[in-house]
Amino acid sequence: MCRNIKTLANFAPPATDDEIRASALQFVRKLSGTARPSQANEAVFNRAVDEVTAAANRLIHSLRTSAPPRDREAERRKAHQRALERFGPRTAS
Numbered sequence: 805m806c807r808n809i810k811t812l813a814n815f816a817p818p819a820t821d822d823e824i825r826a827s828a829l830q831f832v833r834k835l836s837g838t839a840r841p842s843q844a845n846e847a848v849f850n851r852a853v854d855e856v857t858a859a860a861n862r863l864i865h866s867l868r869t870s871a872p873p874r875d876r877e878a879e880r881r882k883a884h885q886r887a888l889e890r891f892g893p894r895t896a897s
Contacts, residue, residue, distance in 0.1 A: 816873035
């Protein structure tokens with residue numbers, strides 16, 4: 805699950821609120837050990853996602869660096885290349 809959490813700091817364009825929330829959701833899913841909470845735990849789960857989203861938002865927007873912002877497309881291409889080296893090319897089923 806955690807492999808789906810992407811680095812969001814120091815990108816051009818900056819991370820969107822939706823990207824930050826998606827990462828927070830993945831984090832809470834990993835911590836709780838469930839992708840979907842039971843009805844009894846749904847409110848607690850959703851509150852945790854909201855709280856992690858708020859903390860992540862503060863973190864991402866407060867970080868300062870002297871490094872130039874990373875290009876999203878270039879990072880996507882590098883990740884794709886790493887996946888090809890690790891798993892090989894995809895074939896249609």
